[in-house]
Amino acid sequence: MRATIRDVAREAGVSIATVSRVMRDSEAVRPATRDKVRAAAAALEFVPSQLGRQLAERRHAANGIVFPDLSGPYYAEVVLGYESVAAELGRSVLILSTRGRDDADAAVQAMAERCDGLVILGRTVSDESVERLAARGANVVLVARPPVGGVDAVNAENRISAQALTQHLLDLGAHRLVFVGDPSTSPDVAERFAGVQEVSHDVELHHVDDLDETAGAHLVGDYLTRALPDAFVCANDELALGMLGRLRAAGVDIPGRVKVTGWDDVMAARYAGLTTVRQPMRALGSTAARLLDELIVGTRSTPRHEVLPTQLVIRTSTTLGKEHA
Amino acid sequence: MRATIRDVAREAGVSIATVSRVMRDSEAVRPATRDKVRAAAAALEFVPSQLGRQLAERRHAANGIVFPDLSGPYYAEVVLGYESVAAELGRSVLILSTRGRDDADAAVQAMAERCDGLVILGRTVSDESVERLAARGANVVLVARPPVGGVDAVNAENRISAQALTQHLLDLGAHRLVFVGDPSTSPDVAERFAGVQEVSHDVELHHVDDLDETAGAHLVGDYLTRALPDAFVCANDELALGMLGRLRAAGVDIPGRVKVTGWDDVMAARYAGLTTVRQPMRALGSTAARLLDELIVGTRSTPRHEVLPTQLVIRTSTTLGKEHA
DNA sequence: TTGAAAGCGATACCAT
DNA sequence: ATGGTATCGCTTTCAA
Numbered sequence: 063m064r065a066t067i068r069d070v071a072r073e074a075g076v077s078i079a080t081v082s083r084v085m086r087d088s089e090a091v092r093p094a095t096r097d098k099v100r101a102a103a104a105a106l107e108f109v110p111s112q113l114g115r116q117l118a119e120r121r122h123a124a125n126g127i128v129f130p131d132l133s134g135p136y137y138a139e140v141v142l143g144y145e146s147v148a149a150e151l152g153r154s155v156l157i158l159s160t161r162g163r164d165d166a167d168a169a170v171q172a173m174a175e176r177c178d179g180l181v182i183l184g185r186t187v188s189d190e191s192v193e194r195l196a197a198r199g200a201n202v203v204l205v206a207r208p209p210v211g212g213v214d215a216v217n218a219e220n221r222i223s224a225q226a227l228t229q230h231l232l233d234l235g236a237h238r239l240v241f242v243g244d245p246s247t248s249p250d251v252a253e254r255f256a257g258v259q260e261v262s263h264d265v266e267l268h269h270v271d272d273l274d275e276t277a278g279a280h281l282v283g284d285y286l287t288r289a290l291p292d293a294f295v296c297a298n299d300e301l302a303l304g305m306l307g308r309l310r311a312a313g314v315d316i317p318g319r320v321k322v323t324g325w326d327d328v329m330a331a332r333y334a335g336l337t338t339v340r341q342p343m344r345a346l347g348s349t350a351a352r353l354l355d356e357l358i359v360g361t362r363s364t365p366r367h368e369v370l371p372t373q374l375v376i377r378t379s380t381t382l383g384k385e386h387a
Numbered sequence: 388m389r390a391t392i393r394d395v396a397r398e399a400g401v402s403i404a405t406v407s408r409v410m411r412d413s414e415a416v417r418p419a420t421r422d423k424v425r426a427a428a429a430a431l432e433f434v435p436s437q438l439g440r441q442l443a444e445r446r447h448a449a450n451g452i453v454f455p456d457l458s459g460p461y462y463a464e465v466v467l468g469y470e471s472v473a474a475e476l477g478r479s480v481l482i483l484s485t486r487g488r489d490d491a492d493a494a495v496q497a498m499a500e501r502c503d504g505l506v507i508l509g510r511t512v513s514d515e516s517v518e519r520l521a522a523r524g525a526n527v528v529l530v531a532r533p534p535v536g537g538v539d540a541v542n543a544e545n546r547i548s549a550q551a552l553t554q555h556l557l558d559l560g561a562h563r564l565v566f567v568g569d570p571s572t573s574p575d576v577a578e579r580f581a582g583v584q585e586v587s588h589d590v591e592l593h594h595v596d597d598l599d600e601t602a603g604a605h606l607v608g609d610y611l612t613r614a615l616p617d618a619f620v621c622a623n624d625e626l627a628l629g630m631l632g633r634l635r636a637a638g639v640d641i642p643g644r645v646k647v648t649g650w651d652d653v654m655a656a657r658y659a660g661l662t663t664v665r666q667p668m669r670a671l672g673s674t675a676a677r678l679l680d681e682l683i684v685g686t687r688s689t690p691r692h693e694v695l696p697t698q699l700v701i702r703t704s705t706t707l708g709k710e711h712a
Numbered sequence: 713t714t715g716a717a718a719g720c721g722a723t724a725c726c727a728t
Numbered sequence: 729a730t731g732g733t734a735t736c737g738c739t740t741t742c743a744a
Contacts, residue, residue: 109500111500112447112500112501113438113441113442113445113447114442116438116441116442117438117439117441117442120438122437122438123501124481124501131467132457132463132464132466132467133460133463133464133467134460134654135458135459138457138458138463139457139458141457141482142456142457142458142484142486145482145483145484146484146486146487149483149488149494154481154483154498154501155481155482155483156449156479156480156481156482157466157470157480157481157482158470158474158479158480159467159470159471161467162471163474169474173479175434175436175437176437176448176449176479303658328654329459329653329654329655330654330655330657330658332655333628333655333658333659334658
């Protein structure tokens with residue numbers, strides 16, 4: 063059995079209170095006593111039990127993070143940004159993936175019992191679930207998800223980058239645009255669409271239910287028989303990559319005949335030469351970690367909503383002129 | 388303040404022992420009493436404290452996982468496979484990324500204090516650190532890392548797939564091979580090289596220090612001025628992708644003039660049409676989770692070493708004949 | 713500076 | 729079927 067604080071106290075001939083003080087070098091302990099305790103602790107290979115400590119301090123010293131998935135760089139990077147700051151702050155990170163889980167809401171509530179606060183990415187759990195957490199007094203920060211009343215949130219900017227992206231297309235002479243996606247499903251997409259509309263007068267909306275490659279590849283068929291627009295502005299990269307592949311397979315000149323843009327800058331976007339918008343993924347995670355820490359230590363009580371700037375990444379799917387890696 | 392088990396006991400007019408029984412529906416409790424307790428618990432919105440419970444049960448009900456990174460699908464998938472099984476087993480998952488951390492060993496030791504067992508991926512921590520954990524009685528499973536004496540390990544098969552990959556090249560008429568990588572840095576690479584050598588008599592070794600895209604692109608230069616082999620067998624996909632890009636840029640016919648293969652099947656490999664070897668990443672994670680659970684619950688004490696089969700993925704970087712998605 | 717003792721919030725053994 | 733009570737291993741007053 064492992065040594066406990068009492069074993070060390072006995073070995074060193076002091077009280078457990080003193081051992082505790084030494085182990086956390088909190089209050090002042092006379093050097094002689096301190097060394098005596100340290101020696102005893104070393105001799106017994108004493109390592110304080112986190113369980114005992116946590117109960118006494120009534121804190122987990124751990125943060126949670128809930129995400130849909132880790133495939134693709136998006137959430138993975140956010141998680142890493144979060145973890146690195148959490149580690150700096152001396153807190154462990156608990157993860158919960160909701161992919162393929164039907165009891166996501168219950169799982170999140172359970173997770174909340176095992177940490178001092180958590181970050182929720184995207185549309186992983188219902189708004190009611192988030193509100194229940196908040197009502198229960200849990201420390202919560204939302205990331206990449208529309209703010210829910212009174213809860214902290216961190217998001218990437220959409221509108222301004224959508225405007226920049228659109229202006230980029232107009233500058234290249236592409237005026238007839240088609241926005242591919244469904245603004246009603248996500249506030250992010252809605253903002254992107256709004257941004258595009260603010261700059262372009264000639265933008266048509268093509269609704270698609272699933273924002274994945276299959277959907278992208280599929281909808282190209284409609285346009286091959288009809289007339290192609292000057293550019294497809296897709297709600298995300300998956301969609302754009304699907305379209306790109308299908309268009310190229312059909313022998314359509316890109317970016318000559320039609321230009322294609324995505325959103326997110328997933329790794330494959332680079333290989334496919336897709337012009338897109340990159341989000342500050344690590345910063346989303348680290349910012350969330352800091353906001354959460356403020357809530358946990360009680361520095362702040364008024365909710366905050368941070369919006370982080372994004373970056374337009376120009377590649378060959380829109381212009382051969384200024385290609386970037 | 389939140390209600391404790393004592394509040395509920397008082398409210399329901401029973402002992403805390405009975406409340407505990409009801410909350411965990413462990414032993415039999417008379418229905419009438421049970422309902423009374425349930426009502427009281429509901430009225431007080433009582434949720435058992437995990438901290439109290441964990442100390443009493445002397446277990447964290449959490450597993451750890453240590454990985455170098457989450458960029459790229461490899462570790463991310465392993466983590467997901469691990470998390471899903473851990474969740475099934477009712478355990479939370481703590482993560483620790485060693486990327487950009489100089490105190491990895493210390494961090495891992497600390498993490499071991501906060502969970503009932505942990506999985507270590509790749510070369511994240513030193514062998515001494517692993518041995519220290521084992522000596523301390525921690526439950527440890529290694530993944531994608533050569534086994535350390537007496538510690539469980541799960542790895543992907545290398546040799547046989549390397550043989551299959553090589554045979555595939557020979558079948559296509561590619562006899563003069565160059566293996567790119569450094570077998571001395573990693574047992575995985577060493578096994579892959581050995582597998583290649585067992586099938587091909589004409590394989591040259593090209594040492595590179597970094598197994599990344601830059602290195603791959605860079606070393607192509609050497610061959611453009613000299614003679615190209617029939618095929619480059621790269622130690623991993625990054626390397627292969629770097630070479631592929633550079634070769635194509637130089638106008639070299641692939642797979643006609645030279646074939647290129649990688650290892651890992653990262654997402655970009657698919658877009659680049661790279662023939663490679665896919666590892667069962669999720670299975671690595673889930674297998675590790677099960678092995679770890681056996682250690683934790685004490686079902687097993689003799690160390691095990693699992694080797695999971697891999698899969699050859701043939702794409703256009705070796706043959707246009709049987710292209711796969 | 714140090715120690716005694718009271719929690720922290722559960723679980724679990726032993727009676728009843 | 730229940731209750732009383734002793735842990736679990738630490739932190740933290742409060743005195744001395």
